[in-house]
Amino acid sequence: CIENTSNRGGGTFYPQPVIDEIAQVASGYGCALHVDGARIFNAAVASGEDPARMVRDCDTVSICISKGLGAPAGGVLVGSRQLIEEAHRWRKMFGGGMRQAGVLAAAGLYALDHNLQRLPEDHQRARSLASRLCELPGLSVDLESVQSNMVYVATEEPASEAVARLGAEGIDFLSLGRNLLRIVTHLHITDEDIGRTILAFEKHFN
Structure with missing residues (x-):
C-alpha cells in the first residue's frame, strides 16, 4: 500500500519512478498494490504528474473527496469491475451501505468538476x-x-x-x-x- 501524499511524511509525494518500482516489485511477488489516495490530487499537483499515470500500475485506489476537494463527505474506490462488485458485497455485509446518497454524490461531482484546479x-x-x-x-x-x-x-x-x-x-x-x-x-x-x-x-x- 502507498499513501500519496504521505501524511506522516509531512504531505510529501512519491516520485513517479518510486511508484513504478514499488509496482514492479509487488507484481513480481504476485501482490496487489493499493494506493491510499485520500490526497492523490494534491500529489498530482505537487509532482506535476497526470493522476492516471500515477496509478496506472496499481490495482486499487481510494480517493477522498472531502479533504482537499471540499465535499461534505465521501470517498471513491477505483478498481476493476470484478473487484468493485466484490467490494459492494463486502460493504453491504459490514453495514456500510447508504440510502438516498445522491445528494452527497452530487456534492462529490461538483468538487471533482470545480475544486481540482484551485x-x-x-x-x-x-x-x-x-x-x-x-x-x-x-x-x-x-x-x-x-x-x-x-x-x-x-x-x-x-x-x-x-x-x-x-x-x-x-x-x-x-x-x-x-x-x-x-x-x-x-x-x-x-x-x-x-x-x-x-x-x-x-x-x-x-
Missing part, C-alpha cells in the same frame, strides 16, 4: 505559512518537506500547549506526539486566515 492555492498558502513559522524561536520546519498542503512544525514546548493557546484564538491544528504540530490548508483557508495564523504564532513564540 489546489495549488492550498500548497502556496502552506509554503507561505511554513516560511514564516520556521523563522520563529522555538519552532522549526523542514521546508523541503512542505510539498503540498501540510506543514509539520517541531516545537520546543509541548505541542499540546501550543494547540491550547492558539486554539483559544481560533487557530486550530493538531498535535502529533509531544513536540510536533500538523497544520493543513484547504478549501476554506484564505490568505487572510494565513496572515491571522502567522500573527497568532508571532504573538506566542516571539
Whole structure:
C-alpha cells in the first residue's frame, strides 16, 4: 500500500519512478498494490504528474473527496469491475451501505468538476505559512518537506500547549506526539486566515 501524499511524511509525494518500482516489485511477488489516495490530487499537483499515470500500475485506489476537494463527505474506490462488485458485497455485509446518497454524490461531482484546479492555492498558502513559522524561536520546519498542503512544525514546548493557546484564538491544528504540530490548508483557508495564523504564532513564540 502507498499513501500519496504521505501524511506522516509531512504531505510529501512519491516520485513517479518510486511508484513504478514499488509496482514492479509487488507484481513480481504476485501482490496487489493499493494506493491510499485520500490526497492523490494534491500529489498530482505537487509532482506535476497526470493522476492516471500515477496509478496506472496499481490495482486499487481510494480517493477522498472531502479533504482537499471540499465535499461534505465521501470517498471513491477505483478498481476493476470484478473487484468493485466484490467490494459492494463486502460493504453491504459490514453495514456500510447508504440510502438516498445522491445528494452527497452530487456534492462529490461538483468538487471533482470545480475544486481540482484551485489546489495549488492550498500548497502556496502552506509554503507561505511554513516560511514564516520556521523563522520563529522555538519552532522549526523542514521546508523541503512542505510539498503540498501540510506543514509539520517541531516545537520546543509541548505541542499540546501550543494547540491550547492558539486554539483559544481560533487557530486550530493538531498535535502529533509531544513536540510536533500538523497544520493543513484547504478549501476554506484564505490568505487572510494565513496572515491571522502567522500573527497568532508571532504573538506566542516571539
